[in-house]
Each structure stands twice: as C-alpha cells, then as structure tokens.
Amino acid sequence: MLQIFSKKSKYTAEEKELLQEIRMLDKLGGALLSKKSKIVEKHCKFLFDEVISKGGGRNELINIVLKYELLSMNSYGDWLTQAIDSHDMQSLNDVIFQEERYSLLPGGPSGFDHCWFAWPILDAIACGDYETFERRLPHELGLSKNGYPFYIHVTNMLMALWYQDEAMLHDALPRAEKFTTTKHIIWERAIVSFLCALSRHDILAMETALQTLCDHYNRRKSSRETHKEKETLCVNAYGLLMLAYRIAPEIKIKYPDSKNFIKEFADWRIQNKEPELKLYHTYPPEGDIFNKLLMAPVAIGRISQPYLNDKDYEKRIQNVWLVDGERMRDEFIRSLQS
Structure with a gap:
C-alpha cells in the first residue's frame, strides 16, 4: 500500500498549500490517533495523492475529508x-x-x-x-x-x-x-x-x-x-x-x-420545543471546513440496488437495497456550493 503514497520531492506552490492544509485538517480532526510522525505524514501524502488524482479542487478535498473520515468525535x-x-x-x-x-x-x-x-x-x-x-x-x-x-x-x-x-x-x-x-x-x-x-x-x-x-x-x-x-x-x-x-x-x-x-x-x-441548534466545539478558521460540514443540512437518505441484474450474485443479493453512500456524498458536496 505504501507504494501509492506521493514520492514527489518538489511541489508547486499550490500543491504545497494543499498538502499543508491536509496536514492541518488531519491534526484538527483527530481521526488518526497514531503519534508516529512518519505514519501521519504518509497518511497525509496518501490523501494528497487522492485529491490530486481527482482534480485537486475544493470538492475533491471535501470528498476525502468525508470518505476517509478525517473528522472524529474523540473528544x-x-x-x-x-x-x-x-x-x-x-x-x-x-x-x-x-x-x-x-x-x-x-x-x-x-x-x-x-x-x-x-x-x-x-x-x-x-x-x-x-x-x-x-x-x-x-x-x-x-x-x-x-x-x-x-x-x-x-x-x-x-x-x-x-x-x-x-x-x-x-x-x-x-x-x-x-x-x-x-x-x-x-x-x-x-x-x-x-x-x-x-x-x-x-x-x-x-x-x-x-x-x-x-x-x-x-x-x-x-x-x-x-x-x-x-x-x-x-x-x-x-x-x-x-x-x-x-x-x-x-x-x-x-x-x-x-x-x-x-x-x-x-x-x-x-x-424549548425548537432549541437553537449549534456546535458545542467550533473549529478555528483553518478548520472551518469541519464547521461547515457539521452545520450544513444533512445529506438526503438514498438507497439503491447496486447488484441488480448482476449474474455474478445470487438473486437474493441482486434484489437487496443498500444505503447509497456515494450518491449521498456527491449530493452533499454539491449542496455545499449552492
């Protein structure tokens, strides 16, 4: 797995900024509990490669924050x-x-x-x-x-x-x-x-x-x-x-x-039948992406039949309904831009 981590020795100014932001978000989110700096750095470079491979934009960054659960509730x-x-x-x-x-x-x-x-x-x-x-x-x-x-x-x-x-x-x-x-x-x-x-x-x-x-x-x-x-x-x-x-x-x-x-x-x-809904812990400006994710209207629930008509699976599996997490994530990210 380590082979897919970025081995670049030189980054553009934009790439340096992105990598630094990922490092900061990873630290603020608290999801990676390892205290070994080498493991943390490899993890951050893996996330960096993932963002770059998808286009390097803000939507791609939000996607990896959600997909790899950079945000935790350890506190x-x-x-x-x-x-x-x-x-x-x-x-x-x-x-x-x-x-x-x-x-x-x-x-x-x-x-x-x-x-x-x-x-x-x-x-x-x-x-x-x-x-x-x-x-x-x-x-x-x-x-x-x-x-x-x-x-x-x-x-x-x-x-x-x-x-x-x-x-x-x-x-x-x-x-x-x-x-x-x-x-x-x-x-x-x-x-x-x-x-x-x-x-x-x-x-x-x-x-x-x-x-x-x-x-x-x-x-x-x-x-x-x-x-x-x-x-x-x-x-x-x-x-x-x-x-x-x-x-x-x-x-x-x-x-x-x-x-x-x-x-x-x-x-x-x-x-208080309709209480004020707000965060107990507000993240600092550099981690404001977490505040926005938590305060945005939640993704609409979606389900799908991903194996429907797939002959590699028995009929029972073909007919099963599952949470469509990818669609929910895509729709949620798009809603943040509106």
Whole structure:
C-alpha cells in the first residue's frame, strides 16, 4: 500500500498549500490517533495523492475529508462531561447535536438499507434537529427490510409514527411487537416497546419502557456503544420522550429514575420545543471546513440496488437495497456550493 503514497520531492506552490492544509485538517480532526510522525505524514501524502488524482479542487478535498473520515468525535466524552458538570442545558444540547451531525456525515458504504440511520435519528429528535429526520428518512424510502433487526423495527416504527402513515404502521407494528417478545437485548426491546406503546398512546407502557431502557443502557455490548462516555447519558431516552411529546403533546410521561437520565434536561427540552441548534466545539478558521460540514443540512437518505441484474450474485443479493453512500456524498458536496 505504501507504494501509492506521493514520492514527489518538489511541489508547486499550490500543491504545497494543499498538502499543508491536509496536514492541518488531519491534526484538527483527530481521526488518526497514531503519534508516529512518519505514519501521519504518509497518511497525509496518501490523501494528497487522492485529491490530486481527482482534480485537486475544493470538492475533491471535501470528498476525502468525508470518505476517509478525517473528522472524529474523540473528544465527545470530555465535552459531554463538561456540559453536564456546567449544568448548562443549552451546552448539553449542543454536544448531542454535534455528535448527531457527525454521525450523519455521508461516508462509506453500508451493508444495510436506511435502517442504518436509526441510531443518530433518535439523537436528532433528542436535541430538536427535526428537519434532519425528514431529510435522512424521507417518506418515499418506505419500510426498511435489510439490516440488524433492532434497527429495522426502530426505523419502521419511527417512520410510521412520524409520517402518521397507517399503512406503514399496519405492517410495522405487529412485527415490532413480536420483536419485543424475543430474547434480543433488553434495552433494544425497551426502545421498540416504547414505540409500540406510543402508537397506542399507552402512557404506563411508555414509562415502563423508558425505565427499562435506562436501567439496562449501560450494559451494551455493541462496539459502537461501549464507549465509557455513552454511559453518562441515555440520549435515546430523550429521543423517545421528545418524539412522544411531538406526536402527542397532550400526554404527560413520568421520567425514569436513573443516574443516566438528567431530569433537568428533559424539562428544558420540553420547554424549548425548537432549541437553537449549534456546535458545542467550533473549529478555528483553518478548520472551518469541519464547521461547515457539521452545520450544513444533512445529506438526503438514498438507497439503491447496486447488484441488480448482476449474474455474478445470487438473486437474493441482486434484489437487496443498500444505503447509497456515494450518491449521498456527491449530493452533499454539491449542496455545499449552492
């Protein structure tokens, strides 16, 4: 792999400027954790070659920032702790918003359809980023069918409830209710149970599900959710709570009694139905590209059948729908220019 790194000894002034910008973005983004300067430099030159090979313009630079995930959220735990300790609910909302927007940046391919977006969509609802729901899960995507069962049921119930689509609910609800009776992970079943209860406006069942979710949230085993900072705050509980109040504002739900649920934040969000959406951490001018990526309207959710009619694959694979990450990334980059 090292052979593809740039071996140029002389660069034009423009190339020097580009390489220096990539070095700076790589450092500011914090995605490459290695402290070995030679590895970091080879990584930056690889990215430089990638940009140059595609034309060397700003769009190409943004593309590699997204494709190779130069931006990270390695400081999320520190920011979350700072916001909680400050007792500033707007700051706490800012941290959730920044993590959600980071999670929804269009990157590489996924083996799932639009259910892949279920987790950050709950975070979007938690912080009041409602526009993002309809951009990332547009109604026309329909029911999810390909992915991790928990994600599928959450996505389908979310869409049926959000769009008040009785046909979708008629299909999704029985399947979701069946999922809650399985031996799947308890906190996953609790989230789906809440959504099922919300469809019936069953307040007691919603309260029970929220308490179960918070009680078991810190026992997660999935690699994406085992970061220690995720144990500090059960963001999913706020997503479910705010979804309920948005769909049925007349109801009143008892808060769960748990260390990972801050009741003051729930009160603040209910009082601030349309909170200001801003970043907790703003990058300096030299890293403003990160600010723009995080604050831009998220890429519209797209799915496709990349193997359709490809005889090299069995029929089941040919018919599968997957997130079209490349199209989403291209459309997102073009939208930044408008």
